[in-house]
Amino acid sequence: MVFKKMLGAFRVGGPSVDAVLSNPNTRPGLMLAGQVNLTGGSHDVEIDHVTVGLVTRVEMEGAEEEYDAFVEFHRVGVASGLLLREGQHLSLPFQVQMPWETPVTDLHGQHLHGMTMGLRTEVAIRGAVDKGDLDPVHVHPLxxxxxxxxxxxxxxxxxxxxxxxxxxxxxxxxxxxxxxxxxxxxxxxxxxxxxxxxxxxxxxxxxxxxxxxxxxxxxxxxxxxxxxxxxxxxxxxxxxxxxxxxxxxxxxxxxxxxxxxxxxxxxxxxxxxxxxxxxxxxxxxxxxxxxxxxxxxxxxxxxxxxxxxxxxxxLGFAGGMVADEVFDSFGEDEDEDEG
Structure with missing residues (x-):
């Protein structure tokens, strides 16, 4: 995976970020491992913190209607107090303990239609917070x-x-x-x-x-x-x-x-x-x-x-949307939210 997103909140020439999962397939209760790759921009920056969080889509009940919302339900700190120099590459390893109650998204290679699960990377520099990338996570049943x-x-x-x-x-x-x-x-x-x-x-x-x-x-x-x-x-x-x-x-x-x-x-x-x-x-x-x-x-x-x-x-399961299609729309929704 290439570095796919410049951190727009940190002006032109800011750093870029990408999270790479060792294996996007996991189960409730297991570890999800990977690394956050940071590449310095045109000037040095002090990074307050780097975190990763599990994000999913949840059906909500409003006063007059039902709607879907993205919910970050589990967050893990990756690093804090870093100095990222101009053009420097940093790889920060992380492990996320999947909550036991994490919902299932896949069964026997079939994506469960209606389910969305991803890992979102977040970087904070001098109080400004910007989201990095959003990577699909496939949760298989116990x-x-x-x-x-x-x-x-x-x-x-x-x-x-x-x-x-x-x-x-x-x-x-x-x-x-x-x-x-x-x-x-x-x-x-x-x-x-x-x-x-x-x-x-x-x-x-x-x-x-x-x-x-x-x-x-x-x-x-x-x-x-x-x-x-x-x-x-x-x-x-x-x-x-x-x-x-x-x-x-x-x-x-x-x-x-x-x-x-x-x-x-x-x-x-x-x-x-x-x-x-x-x-x-x-x-x-x-x-x-x-x-x-x-x-x-x-x-x-x-x-x-x-x-x-x-x-x-x-098994009684049909293919529905494949994961890539789900996350194409998922990523677009996230970008619209940032806008």
């Missing part, structure tokens, strides 16, 4: 998350889209100001009771909390309803459980008991009533970007077509 996602495809659910919702889910411990919803069209064997399902996988150090929300639209003489279920899957059980059978059990329990609240825990004992965010206030320390018009992603389309086969079963 093993137990992958097994659960595969199970939905094996059962016949068809991927619809994914997004991030601002807020927290009742009853779950969350550190990030948003949660991911992966949406599916219901498999034929469940279509009598649900039209769509929203899957949320909140990872932690020891396992993953699984939240299911099923939507059944009302008919001419019947009202619609939502069904909820919450479960926990341990990381250690990724290869010990028949996940297709387990997910089928979860789905049928939620559908059969949507009007009968129960509590419990473990794979076969769901907790109901966990599925709706209860806190939409931005948590302290979170940084939101500019607003943009929210485009409705509902309705059938190419996202409803199975994209591949793994272990003999369709």
């Amino acid at each position: 093993p137990v998350q992958e097994r659960i996602l595969n199970a939905f495809g094996q059962l016949g659910f068809q991927f619809k889209g994914a997004d991030l919702e601002r807020g927290h889910i009742s009853g779950l411990h969350q550190t990030l100001p948003f949660y991911q919803e992966i949406e599916y069209y219901a498999a034929p064997q469940y279509a009598h009771a649900a039209n769509e399902v929203e899957l949320t996988l909140v990872a932690g150090e020891h396992g993953v909390d699984v939240v299911l929300e099923f939507d059944k639209r009302g008919g001419l003489f019947t009202g619609g309803h939502d069904s909820f279920g919450r479960h926990h899957a341990a990381h250690a059980d990724a290869d010990r459980v028949d996940w297709a059978a387990q997910v089928d059990t979860w789905v049928r329990l939620a559908i059969d008991h949507h009007q009968s609240p129960h509590t419990g825990h473990g794979y076969g004992q769901p907790e109901y009533g966990y599925g709706r965010p209860v806190d939409h206030a931005p948590p302290p320390g979170y940084s939101g970007g500019h607003h943009e018009e929210h485009h409705e992603r509902r309705g059938p389309g190419m996202g409803a077509v199975a994209a591949g086969v793994a272990g003999g079963a369709a």
